[in-house]
Every structure is written in structure tokens, then in C-alpha cells.
Amino acid sequence: MTTLLSLEGVMRVYQNGVKALDGVSVNMERGELVSILGKSGSGKSTLLHILGGLDRPDGGMVSFEGRELNFRNRDEIIMHRRKRVGFIFQQFNLLPSMTAIENVEYPLIFRGVPRSDRHSRARVLLEQVGLSGRIEHYPKELSGGEQQRVAIARALVSDPLIVLADEPTGNLDSATSAGIVSLMREINRERGVSFFIATHDRDLAARADRICTIADGRMVA
Numbered sequence: 001m002t003t004l005l006s007l008e009g010v011m012r013v014y015q016n017g018v019k020a021l022d023g024v025s026v027n028m029e030r031g032e033l034v035s036i037l038g039k040s041g042s043g044k045s046t047l048l049h050i051l052g053g054l055d056r057p058d059g060g061m062v063s064f065e066g067r068e069l070n071f072r073n074r075d076e077i078i079m080h081r082r083k084r085v086g087f088i089f090q091q092f093n094l095l096p097s098m099t100a101i102e103n104v105e106y107p108l109i110f111r112g113v114p115r116s117d118r119h120s121r122a123r124v125l126l127e128q129v130g131l132s133g134r135i136e137h138y139p140k141e142l143s144g145g146e147q148q149r150v151a152i153a154r155a156l157v158s159d160p161l162i163v164l165a166d167e168p169t170g171n172l173d174s175a176t177s178a179g180i181v182s183l184m185r186e187i188n189r190e191r192g193v194s195f196f197i198a199t200h201d202r203d204l205a206a207r208a209d210r211i212c213t214i215a216d217g218r219m220v221a
């Protein structure tokens, strides 16, 4: 197995003095689906933001595929975010004025992918997440579970090495949540994409290859 990412003593202290991450160390292999379990305020979102290059650590080291990320180099962080990382959020975060397929295509615009290629890739992904009948629907015309499926397709469109998911089932009922977890597992198996999933949900966590537990900004298990 090859190491996909490695964190060593990562610190994050917010301006108000809150120590959100207090020396987090963790490794992840390529192709793993890992869940990170912890109470509200334990530092899960902060950790995902740092891994995805949305926030910078105040100490420690983050490396991706054996290379240390240089958080002071903006271009490097932007490239890291665009090419290697997909995000899924609790609130789905779809653009309301765009249809399902336009939402999925959107990240590819910034990569200069021609329109017809964007369209065909987005269509294939929407089929994979079980939404071939909903391609031209707007977010408000979709259920919560369907919106999250669109968000999963969007997270995959740039062929990321890892998908970072922050409470992906937090707004869904338990049956719909189970479907979303199964879909993430299937994508993980079939495409080899790694998943790092922050959650409070023990049922979701139980279906991961491995569970990390965070408390007060420290890994405890």
C-alpha cells in the first residue's frame, strides 16, 4: 500500500485563541475509506479544511503522496485543491440557478475542459450515482438524498485522489443516509478514490475501513 496523506503534529489556533487542532497526527493509505468521529467542536471540520487546502495549519506538517504541502505557496495549494481533492458538505452546496448536470460540470470550467467533454463526463457520473432521470432538474426539484448524490458526482468530476466529506448524511433521514454511505463505498471500491468522512453518525463510521476518533483537537484512537 502507498501512503496517500500523512499529518504530523498539525496545529490550528484560531484568532480568538481557540486551539481547534492540538497536534494531530494521522496517516491514510491510497484507496482507504476512513471516518473521523468526534463530538461537536472537536476539530473535524477544521481538519478537513486543512487537508483540502481551504485553511492553513499553524504548525506541523501535511504531506500528500509523499510531498509536503507548502501552505505558503498559494498556487500550489490551489492546484492541490482543484486536481486532487473533492468536497462534499452537509448542506450539499449546489448552485440553485444551475441544473444537476450544470452543477456537476461546473468545476471543469476552471480546468479548461471543452463543453462537450464536460457534458459527457457529468452525464456518466450522474448515471453512476443513480440520477440519469434527474439530469435537467434544479436543486429545488430534488430531494435531499438526490441533491447529495449530485454533490457526490460533482466531487468526483475532477478525478480526485480523495474526497473529503463533512457530515455528508447530517441532513438526511436514516434510510437515505444508508443509501449515501453505500454509494460512497461503491465509488471507493470501483474507482479507488479515498474518502475521509467526518461524522457524528456511528452507523456511518462503522462502515469505514478504519475509524479515527478526535477529541479536543487531538486524535484519541
Ligand SMILES: Nc1ncnc2c1ncn2[C@@H]1O[C@H](COP(=O)(O)OP(=O)(O)OP(=O)(O)O)[C@@H](O)[C@H]1O
Pocket: 014, 015, 016, 018, 019, 020, 038, 039, 040, 041, 042, 043, 044, 045, 046, 047
Ligand atoms: N473560524 C473560526 N474561528 C474561531 N473558532 C473557530 C472557527 N471555526 C471553528 N472554531 C472553533 O474550533 C473548534 C473546532 O471546530 P470545528 O468546526 O472544527 O469542530 P467540528 O468537530 O467540525 O464540530 P461539528 O461537529 O459541530 O461540526 C470549536 O471550538 C469551534 O468553536
Ligand SMILES: [Mg+2]
Pocket: 044, 045, 046, 166
Ligand atoms: Mg464540523
